[in-house]
Amino acid sequence: MIVKRIEITHVRVPLVEPFRISSGAVSEKDGIVVRIDTGEMEGFGESSPMSGTFYSCDTPESCWQDLTAQLIPPLIGRHFNSALEAAESLASMPGSNFAKAGLETAFWDLEARGRGKPLYELLGGTDKPVESGLAVGLYDDTAELLRAIDRYLQDGYKRIKIKITRGRDVELVRAVRGAFGAIPLWVDANGAYDLSDLETFKALDDFGLMMFEQPFAAGMLGDLAELQRKVRTPVCLDESLETTSDVHRANAFGSMKIANIKIQRVGGLGPALAMHDFCRGHGIPVWIGTMPELGIGQAQGMALGTLSGCAYPTDVEASSRWFRDDIIEPLLEVKDGLLRPPCAPGLGFAVSRAKLERYAVASRQF
Numbered sequence: 039m040i041v042k043r044i045e046i047t048h049v050r051v052p053l054v055e056p057f058r059i060s061s062g063a064v065s066e067k068d069g070i071v072v073r074i075d076t077g078e079m080e081g082f083g084e085s086s087p088m089s090g091t092f093y094s095c096d097t098p099e100s101c102w103q104d105l106t107a108q109l110i111p112p113l114i115g116r117h118f119n120s121a122l123e124a125a126e127s128l129a130s131m132p133g134s135n136f137a138k139a140g141l142e143t144a145f146w147d148l149e150a151r152g153r154g155k156p157l158y159e160l161l162g163g164t165d166k167p168v169e170s171g172l173a174v175g176l177y178d179d180t181a182e183l184l185r186a187i188d189r190y191l192q193d194g195y196k197r198i199k200i201k202i203t204r205g206r207d208v209e210l211v212r213a214v215r216g217a218f219g220a221i222p223l224w225v226d227a228n229g230a231y232d233l234s235d236l237e238t239f240k241a242l243d244d245f246g247l248m249m250f251e252q253p254f255a256a257g258m259l260g261d262l263a264e265l266q267r268k269v270r271t272p273v274c275l276d277e278s279l280e281t282t283s284d285v286h287r288a289n290a291f292g293s294m295k296i297a298n299i300k301i302q303r304v305g306g307l308g309p310a311l312a313m314h315d316f317c318r319g320h321g322i323p324v325w326i327g328t329m330p331e332l333g334i335g336q337a338q339g340m341a342l343g344t345l346s347g348c349a350y351p352t353d354v355e356a357s358s359r360w361f362r363d364d365i366i367e368p369l370l371e372v373k374d375g376l377l378r379p380p381c382a383p384g385l386g387f388a389v390s391r392a393k394l395e396r397y398a399v400a401s402r403q404f
């Protein structure tokens with residue numbers, strides 16, 4: 039694969055409803071679509087941080103800066119034998135994981151197309167349907183939260199994940215259990231708590247939740263291990279796991295029983311595969327999280343979700359769940375709670391040039 043041209047487009051698509059977590063909210067989805075052109079083929083990737091800095095310190099603007107100033111110029115004219123080789127090269131370059139993910143994943147699309155294989159097969163997965171889980175943000179009003187869950191449960195989503203924050207936790211879970219009974223359910227705190235909240239987690243322990251996702255801040259591996267020793271519910275890490283060595287460290291501490299892998303947070307599919315393989319080798323079940331990304335990133339997540347170590351439903355949802363429109367064709371659909379990976383070579387979805395233009399905020403070619 040010779041990199042002849044790279045085009046990046048910053049797009050902004052309105053959300054169906056604001057997405058709120060313990061540290062902030064957004065009402066539009068920003069993404070940077072990366073197109074790598076080899077002269078014979080094109081491959082697409084997506085760099086997809088949240089706007090604002092409430093999930094990580096990455097923003098669309100900081101990723102744009104990383105891509106245009108540091109990552110893209112040295113790639114023009116380079117030759118790579120495989121996506122993994124490109125991934126290794128990118129890993130050694132300065133720039134954030136979210137920015138690198140846009141480029142890195144485009145190389146996987148290129149390699150899969152070149153080999154005539156669907157992306158999931160290149161990654162080592164299968165064509166099995168992937169279970170989709172519903173993620174629900176924070177609401178001011180519990181009745182509104184219950185209505186949202188009720189509305190989407192009808193699409194057959196395989197589990198419900200609700201966001202919690204201090205003061206909106208035990209009673210929220212009690213209300214969901216009261217309304218919907220023993221549905222597969224877990225909570226995501228996005229790091230909002232610490233060990234002083236131990237009693238809250240002990241109370242949550244009684245609700246049969248599938249996991250506590252990222253109860254404490256990313257770096258608190260020792261405290262997370264202490265929490266895990268004191269509760270029955272498995273602790274799952276998300277924000278803590280940016281690199282493969284983070285996964286090694288969290289495992290050594292005993293800070294998690296489950297790992298969430300996000301392509302964006304870890305810098306692409308190569309690092310995601312390395313984390314998946316480590317976890318599978320150490321008996322840690324994984325699942326694939328999302329930001330959520332637009333369709334390109336979500337389709338990558340679906341492909342990754344077919345790997346054998348993925349034991350819980352993914353965050354990848356139907357395009358219409360969060361977005362008023364999407365940039366891929368066809369749109370992602372969930373039927374009976376399942377996503378079906380397309381068997382066409384590469385990502386398996388077309389990227390709509392017309393929609394890129396419609397939602398473009400900025401665009402640049404190299």
Ligand SMILES: [Mg+2]
Nearest residue numbers: 226251252276
């Ligand atoms: Mg999370």
